[in-house]
Amino acid sequence: MSDTDFPTAAETARPLAVVTGASTGIGYELARLFADDGFDLIVAADTSLAEAQQTFEGLGARVETLQADLSTEDGVQSLYDLIGGRPVDALAANAGHGLGEGFLDQDFADIRHVIDTNITGTTQLLHLVGRDMRERGRGQILLTGSIAGLMPGTFQAVYNASKAYVDSFSFALRNELKDTGVSVTVLMPGPTETEFFERAGMEDTAVGQGKKMEASKVAEIGYAAMKRGDGDVVAGLMNKLQAATAAVTPQTVLAEMHRKQAEPGSGT
Template structure:
């Protein structure tokens, strides 16, 4: 039988960077965790989080489409506990000028940051609303307020997430579900290296 004494936090994009730090905070606050990323490093992250005394279940899953979000939701449901906090942090960046980018890679940025995120929030948010309790944190960015030369698609996805967060918060204001938007600035993580987001089309880190 599942241990229902500890509340459950779900964190996407938790293999490194901001997502891993959010998961560490949740574990330190007494939450058990279900974490996901689209890379095998998620298993190493799970081991680090277990050192904080949390029960941690990890899955490598591509959250860039509805099918991936549904697979992840089934993985969560199999734990037999309601989601108390959803930390929707999965995202992807991509450098270079837009016309120089591979279109499929650019669309993958959009799908990871937007399509998969709102599919996951739609499912878990409905469950929270039915219980009249729960918290959702969406990782937006101050980049969503800035036209992003050489990272136009990434900044555009963050503009969507910022706006979506504010709207969803208003829609749920008369319920027990809260919605917050995390808006970090540039943060020293592997993100920029992985996204090849430097200062111009020919520059190096």
């Protein structure tokens, strides 16, 4: 779809949502919910969005796609340029990557990519879009954090630390924007049935082989929380219990517990 095919805010009453990491998993399911709820979409991912675009358009949404690496400044800027000053009613900052194995056994380029995607790119996008929302005095932001951010991630150290940043950042930004008409919600899922564990090289771990929530259910929980304007939501009863346990358990104990789940070969 060309830029001329995409209506301006003056030409349509449909709200606009921007969703990152929308080709698969939670991001795809969030974009589907937005489309089904009457939103038009700008969706971005680092893999092809052709199939996803057909699905979203089949739900009545006008869709623009961007395949880009949102770990880079140029990638994030290209997404912001695609928005082109149009009012964004909702931003679902979902793009993220995992990384398994021991920290010293990981390639530093992979480590850097996780940090730049989960932290730097996400922060840059929120800085750009969030300023516009604040200026208009309205908007909803949904960040995909994780209960992983509540505990030391033995054999997943960089990923958990990156999600600790996202979780913390969301609460601080929400407080800063509390009187502006812009809401910030963080969705904190546990293990979810997505391509995450395959891409993170964690298929042979206990957590990789364990029971997981469906991405569609996780997205529904996060979407409903965003619509209500909640500050945070943990997806799933067992994950709520794990989050509560993490709040009162010593960090050294949590690190050992995480080791049993994420150590390579622990699922065999």
